[in-house]
Amino acid sequence: MADAKDYIGKRGEFIVAEKLTDFCGRPLPFFDPHPLGEKCGVFDFLVELVTNDKTPPYFLVSAKATRKGRTKKSLDLKVGVKAKDVQAMVRCPVPAYLIGVDEPAGEAYIVSMHGNVKGPISSIPTAHPVNTETLAILWAEVRSYWKTLNYRSKNSKFQM
Amino acid sequence: MAEHATERARFTEMRARALTNVLLSGREDLLVQDQSGFDYGIDYLVTLLSDKPGLRQFAVELRATYSPVTADTANKVLEPALQGMARFGPFPYPTTLFYFTMMEPQSWYTWVMEPAERSDGTMALEMREKADSRPLNEETLDDIIARVHRWYDFSFGTKLEGKVARPARTTKSGAKAAKSEVVITETDSVTFDYSEALLQAPEQLAAARRCSSYIVKTHPNPLPTVTGWWDLEEDRRKIITLMITDSVTRKSATMRFTLRDVQNPGHVYRTINEHLGQILRPG
Numbered sequence: 348m349a350d351a352k353d354y355i356g357k358r359g360e361f362i363v364a365e366k367l368t369d370f371c372g373r374p375l376p377f378f379d380p381h382p383l384g385e386k387c388g389v390f391d392f393l394v395e396l397v398t399n400d401k402t403p404p405y406f407l408v409s410a411k412a413t414r415k416g417r418t419k420k421s422l423d424l425k426v427g428v429k430a431k432d433v434q435a436m437v438r439c440p441v442p443a444y445l446i447g448v449d450e451p452a453g454e455a456y457i458v459s460m461h462g463n464v465k466g467p468i469s470s471i472p473t474a475h476p477v478n479t480e481t482l483a484i485l486w487a488e489v490r491s492y493w494k495t496l497n498y499r500s501k502n503s504k505f506q507m
Numbered sequence: 508m509a510e511h512a513t514e515r516a517r518f519t520e521m522r523a524r525a526l527t528n529v530l531l532s533g534r535e536d537l538l539v540q541d542q543s544g545f546d547y548g549i550d551y552l553v554t555l556l557s558d559k560p561g562l563r564q565f566a567v568e569l570r571a572t573y574s575p576v577t578a579d580t581a582n583k584v585l586e587p588a589l590q591g592m593a594r595f596g597p598f599p600y601p602t603t604l605f606y607f608t609m610m611e612p613q614s615w616y617t618w619v620m621e622p623a624e625r626s627d628g629t630m631a632l633e634m635r636e637k638a639d640s641r642p643l644n645e646e647t648l649d650d651i652i653a654r655v656h657r658w659y660d661f662s663f664g665t666k667l668e669g670k671v672a673r674p675a676r677t678t679k680s681g682a683k684a685a686k687s688e689v690v691i692t693e694t695d696s697v698t699f700d701y702s703e704a705l706l707q708a709p710e711q712l713a714a715a716r717r718c719s720s721y722i723v724k725t726h727p728n729p730l731p732t733v734t735g736w737w738d739l740e741e742d743r744r745k746i747i748t749l750m751i752t753d754s755v756t757r758k759s760a761t762m763r764f765t766l767r768d769v770q771n772p773g774h775v776y777r778t779i780n781e782h783l784g785q786i787l788r789p790g
Contacts, residue, residue: 354532354535357532358529358532361525361528361529361532362529364525364528365522365525365528365529368518368521368522368525369522370518370522370573370609370610374511375511375514375515375518376518376522379518379521397514397518453529
């Protein structure tokens with residue numbers, strides 16, 4: 348059982364890396380993801396924005412893959428995150444996102460982890476599939492955050 | 508401009524790896540080992556997990572480009588890559604080259620060391636120096652794996668009405684083959700023995716035994732005249748040594764490994780291969 352869980356988790360990370368490295372028809376992709384490895388408990392990727400900025404803005408990503416599918420009514424993706432991990436993500440001063448992966452479909456959905464989210468989380472909305480449009484918005488959102496560097500103004504189009 | 512090109516090359520390679528990981532991890536019967544840290548001409552060594560007998564592996568080398576390409580263009584572009592791989596080859600397992608493009612979802616693959624079915628019903632591993640690019644996707648990955656299984660079925664003698672069949676030596680005929688080799692698994696291959704000191708070190712011993720088994724199963728030729736002696740260095744007992752000796756040429760070579768090294772049988776196998784040539788060469 349643990350093996351199957353590990354496999355799904357690893358595959359989820361592969362799918363997230365693949366989504367984030369999409370060139371989206373541009374000369375360079377939007378993002379430069381760096382896997383954090385198994386020792387980093389909450390987050391799976393540190394993702395730098397591909398920019399000409401001297402110090403590239405970045406954000407953190409936790410990837411959660413599932414084979415459980417979606418909820419019946421809201422069609423949310425059934426991914427589980429423990430309350431303590433949710434709190435760790437929300438407290439993080441760096442922009443933090445949760446990317447849920449529908450493993451059998453190979454699709455990924457993003458939500459921002461900030462504000463009053465306390466958790467635990469049992470599912471996430473699928474309003475924001477990780478595609479070209481979403482990646483462009485995400486890039487602008489993170490860049491904007493680092494321009495102002497105002498933690499209290501932390502806001503997101505990818506709210507839960 | 509040059510910096511931009513370098514960046515693009517880096518991202519292109521990164522994405523090629525990401526696409527490969529997603530493709531290969533789509534099948535749960537594959538164990539994928541990243542070999543890109545070693546300069547042996549392959550990026551991934553893939554082990555097929557199945558109930559079938561024998562260690563079944565194939566290798567994957569990656570190439571990628573930014574612009575979309577047709578199969579014909581891919582064939583032309585990949586020719587130097589195949590020639591470059593020929594310098595590392597022949598490989599002891601089926602080997603493919605994956606070719607990704609960044610600007611469209613179309614990907615390609617071509618065989619480098621192809622399991623070829625011959626007219627007399629035998630099979631051979633043939634090294635290609637001309638690319639024959641075909642679309643790469645989940646379905647064609649299934650085809651690749653089925654082909655690899657057929658090769659090992661033949662190689663290990665698990666088909667052909669129960670007869671133990673050995674692969675035939677290949678010749679340069681028919682398809683364009685640069686040079687070719689076959690995988691033969693013989694029971695009278697290289698034999699290994701273990702020192703008393705190593706027998707007292709369970710972790711090192713287990714790893715050394717795994718390497719021995721891997722070498723016997725993977726080496727393309729039987730090596731009945733070669734013996735291997737595993738030992739621990741007296742003064743630095745964390746170093747594991749392997750001395751290989753050929754009884755005909757009476758030459759030997761000693762290799763030194765860390766525990767981490769011997770936990771990677773592929774690495775030990777490649778190191779042994781580098782020394783085998785010199786100890787088997789007479790004079």
